[in-house]
Amino acid sequence: xxxxxxxxxxxxIDAELQWFYRVLDTRLKLHFGHDCEVNDIVxxxxxxxxxxxxxxxxxxxxxxxxxxxxxxxxxxxxxHIRPQxxxxxxxxxxxxxxxxxxxxxxNHTDGPxxxxxxxxxxxxIAGSDLxxxxxxxxxxxxxxxxxxxxxxxxxxxxxxxxxxxGHLQLSQEIIDLVTTGHIRKPMFSSDFxxxxxxxxxxxDDLVLEHSTMEQxxxxxxxxxxxxxxxxxxxxxxxxxxxxxxxxxxPSGTGKTLTATLLGKMxxxxxxxxxxxxxxxxYIGETEKNLEKIFEQAEHKNWILFFDEADALFGxxxxxxxxHDRFANQEVSYLLQRxxxxxxxxxxxxxxxxxLDEGFTRRFQSxxxxxxxxxxxxxxxxxxxxxxxxxxxxxxxxxxxxEKFELSGGAIMNVxxxxxxxxxxxxxxxxxxxxxxxxxHKEMKKEGRTVQL
Numbered sequence: 001x002x003x004x005x006x007x008x009x010x011x012x013i014d015a016e017l018q019w020f021y022r023v024l025d026t027r028l029k030l031h032f033g034h035d036c037e038v039n040d041i042v043x044x045x046x047x048x049x050x051x052x053x054x055x056x057x058x059x060x061x062x063x064x065x066x067x068x069x070x071x072x073x074x075x076x077x078x079x080h081i082r083p084q085x086x087x088x089x090x091x092x093x094x095x096x097x098x099x100x101x102x103x104x105x106x107n108h109t110d111g112p113x114x115x116x117x118x119x120x121x122x123x124x125i126a127g128s129d130l131x132x133x134x135x136x137x138x139x140x141x142x143x144x145x146x147x148x149x150x151x152x153x154x155x156x157x158x159x160x161x162x163x164x165x166g167h168l169q170l171s172q173e174i175i176d177l178v179t180t181g182h183i184r185k186p187m188f189s190s191d192f193x194x195x196x197x198x199x200x201x202x203x204d205d206l207v208l209e210h211s212t213m214e215q216x217x218x219x220x221x222x223x224x225x226x227x228x229x230x231x232x233x234x235x236x237x238x239x240x241x242x243x244x245x246x247x248x249x250p251s252g253t254g255k256t257l258t259a260t261l262l263g264k265m266x267x268x269x270x271x272x273x274x275x276x277x278x279x280x281x282y283i284g285e286t287e288k289n290l291e292k293i294f295e296q297a298e299h300k301n302w303i304l305f306f307d308e309a310d311a312l313f314g315x316x317x318x319x320x321x322x323h324d325r326f327a328n329q330e331v332s333y334l335l336q337r338x339x340x341x342x343x344x345x346x347x348x349x350x351x352x353x354x355l356d357e358g359f360t361r362r363f364q365s366x367x368x369x370x371x372x373x374x375x376x377x378x379x380x381x382x383x384x385x386x387x388x389x390x391x392x393x394x395x396x397x398x399x400x401x402e403k404f405e406l407s408g409g410a411i412m413n414v415x416x417x418x419x420x421x422x423x424x425x426x427x428x429x430x431x432x433x434x435x436x437x438x439x440h441k442e443m444k445k446e447g448r449t450v451q452l
Contacts, residue, residue, distance in 0.1 A: 005055065005181050012054040013179070015047040017082060020074045024124065028088065031102075031127050041125075042067055055181040059174075063145060072121045072139055076152045076170040079115055081179065086114040102128075104165065118154045118164030140164070150174075150299050173300075185269065186296055193277035194293050197270050197305070199260040205383060206261055207376050207408060208254060208369070215367045216258055219245055222364070223266045223344060241342040244362060246309075248352040249369030252409020255348040258369075259305045268344070270303040287333050294337055301343050309347035310354035335362065372408060377401040380408050384415035385430065389422060392431045404439060404450070414438035 022044050029036040038044060046067065049057045065073060078085050089103045099105075104119025118140055126132035138144060140154040147153055151174050155166040176183045186192045208216065222229075222243040230236040247255040256272070263270035271293070278289045297304060338345045339362055349355060352366070360366060372380060378401035385391060406414070417438035422430045439450045 008054040009056050009179065009181060012049070012056040013077075013081065016056070016074055017078070017085070019044065019046045020071070020078065021085065023071060024085075024088070027124055027127060031123075046070055056178045059178050063149075063151075068125050068136055069139065069146070071124060072146075072168070073152065073170075075116050075121055075124060076168040077175070077178070079113060080170065080175050083113040086116065089114050089116075089120065106167070116168050118166055118168065119162075121168060122164060137164075150295075188274070190277060191292055192296055193274045193289060194271040194304070195274060197256070197260050197272045199257060199264065201257065201261065203261055203265055206254065206258060207372060207379050207383070208258070209373070209376070212367055212369060215365050216262070218365055219243055219262060219344060219346075220266060223262070223268065240339065242339075243344045243364050244338060245344070245346050245365045245367060246352065246355070246360065246363045247346060247348040247367050247369055248350070250371055250407055251350060252407030252412075253369035253371060254408055255369050256305070256307060257408075259303060259346050259348075262344075263303050268301055268303050270305055271297070272305045272307055275306070275308060287337075290334065290337065294341060297341065297343060299342075303344045303346065304341070306345070306347045308349065310349045310351065338362075371405055374402050377404075377406065377411065380411045381415075384412055386419065389419055390429045392429045395430070395432045395435060400435065400439070404443070406442070410442050413442050417441060 023041050026036055026038060026041050026044060028034075030039075030041070049060045052058070060070065063069075086105070089105050090099060091103075092098060093100050102119070102123050104117040104121075104123060105114050106117065121139070122133050122136055125136045139146060141147065145151065150171050152168060152170045154164065155169050172186070173183045185196050186194075188195050206213075226241075226243065230239065230241060247258065249255065259272075260270050262268070273290075273293060278286060278293075280286050280289065293304070347355070347363075352360070378398055381397040381401055391397075414435060415438075418430050418434040421434045421437070436450065443450055
């Protein structure tokens with residue numbers, strides 16, 4: 001089935017490319033005054049699109065692109081699927097012994113490929129027709145469907161260079177969608193400092209206080225009904241899109257697990273921001289690093305999870321020097337950026353008091369994840385051990401839950417240790433002593449001792 005889908009997609013793209021080649025050839029002939037079958041490129045009709053036959057066709061049909069939009073889209077796609085098709089733009093002006101300026105474009109830094117720019121697109125559309133060129137410039141404005149739906153954009157041109165000398169940049173998600181029919185998850189890198197996180201656990205495995213769970217379910221309700229609230233009930237004019245929540249409480253109390261389970265239950269991808277790669281001592285770099293994430297996340301409806309968020313969203317300071325002023329501007333930028341994001345943003349911290357008050361006023365919910373009570377700890381103990389490795393008869397999980405105030409994460413560390421020691425000792429069950437030793441080990445981290 002997948003093979004057939006790719007085959008149909010390739011056929012649709014190939015037909016589109018044949019149309020593109022005719023338009024390109026015609027534009028060059030018209031520009032240089034050569035004999036040509038038509039007097040205007042718009043006379044070369046694009047192939048008819050049947051939406052149901054390919055993902056490419058569905059995409060083009062969905063947006064109902066105009067002739068110019070479709071031409072620019074294909075021009076942006078060509079370097080990714082058939083770059084040699086643009087080699088004709090390397091033709092040199094014999095009088096100047098250099099490439100034609102009107103073609104725009106640049107060489108790839110790591111190879112010979114021609115990379116189209118805004119100038120290339122405008123030349124292809126308008127040639128030397130100034131009226132048509134100016135009219136076509138709207139394709140690269142922020143309110144155009146290309147920008148609004150993160151389909152393609154014109155990269156910022158270097159300082160003091162003309163605006164349309166920037167490269168045409170097609171988003172990787174769109175390239176994936178119109179070629180393979182599947183969108184790849186972005187790879188963790190310096191250009192995308194966030195990791196996709198998931199869990200094998202289910203919603204029933206989440207052990208939270210009743211009041212905490214009620215507030216978590218509010219986020220789930222927003223994910224499921226937010227579009228209805230904003231759209232059908234016409235509250236978009238009064239309520240900002242997106243949902244911002246603060247999770248706070250001791251380590252190991254379920255903040256990360258809750259975020260991943262929210263994604264799993266609502267079929268949304270969850271990305272944990274790697275703050276070590278985002279926060280920079282250099283002025284302006286933190287904002288740039290964070291913007292890389294938000295640009296990718298736009299229109300994806302991802303859940304963005306900022307763990308240990310106080311490292312990034314800490315309190316603003318009194319202005320004593322230039323560094324303080326820039327640091328405060330950075331926090332103000334972050335405030336605005338998460339408020340503009342239309343998806344779910346979750347910030348997690350151990351201490352709510354470490355966060356800037358400007359953030360807390362902008363949260364739709366502030367959820368406390370306390371240390372679990374005895375009945376919840378007992379459930380965590382019971383759920384933690386594998387049913388394939390029984391406990392010794394003298395193991396009393398109820399007693400452990402009553403006596404030792406541990407987080408869910410700490411309990412799982414003890415479970416891991418006790419089970420591992422049982423396997424190491426080739427025992428058929430997990431002994432009480434293995435669990436006690438694990439408790440000693442875990443509580444020693446916190447400077448506490450085990451008293452039985």
